[in-house]
Amino acid sequence: MKSILIVEDVELNRDLLVQLLEDTYRLLIAEDGAAALEVSAAERPDLILMDLSLPKLDGWEATRRLKADPALAAIPVIALSAHAMKSHEDRAWQNGCDDYLTKPLDEDLLFETIDRHLARAAAAAIRDASAIENVASPVAADRSIRSGDADDGR
Numbered sequence: 001m002k003s004i005l006i007v008e009d010v011e012l013n014r015d016l017l018v019q020l021l022e023d024t025y026r027l028l029i030a031e032d033g034a035a036a037l038e039v040s041a042a043e044r045p046d047l048i049l050m051d052l053s054l055p056k057l058d059g060w061e062a063t064r065r066l067k068a069d070p071a072l073a074a075i076p077v078i079a080l081s082a083h084a085m086k087s088h089e090d091r092a093w094q095n096g097c098d099d100y101l102t103k104p105l106d107e108d109l110l111f112e113t114i115d116r117h118l119a120r121a122a123a124a125a126i127r128d129a130s131a132i133e134n135v136a137s138p139v140a141a142d143r144s145i146r147s148g149d150a151d152d153g154r
Helices: 011-021 033-043 059-068 086-094 107-147
Strands: 003-007 026-030 047-051 077-081 099-102
Touching: 003 011, 003 033, 011 026, 011 107, 026 033, 033 047, 033 059, 047 059, 047 107, 059 077, 059 086, 077 086, 077 107, 086 099, 099 107
Parallel strands: 003 026, 003 047, 047 077, 077 099
Antiparallel strands: none
């Protein structure tokens, strides 16, 4: 089961997200940006839903730090904000958010956005694994040629 970290300080908003997502995903919860960094490092969620207006460390800075960490940078971060102004959305993109949804959330758009980013992350993981495999393959092929096991096409 894929895991989603919900970073939301408002209990009502957090509860709504949990109700929407709990049957489909393993959910992790953080109530501020600092806790989001800790949970992300410990649990490596498949996706993060990040409120931007948070105590201690806001969502913009938490996302910037996540994306600066090579171990966490590939985790898709979807910003959730009550701010519908273009400047807030631009700031979210500049700090590394992979998508931006405004509150109140459209449930269909939420699920569509989550599905799209999880699919992209899965495809990227497959590409990365394939690239690693391809790096190793020339060595195996070279050994095969030297041992006479290679198919020379005849």
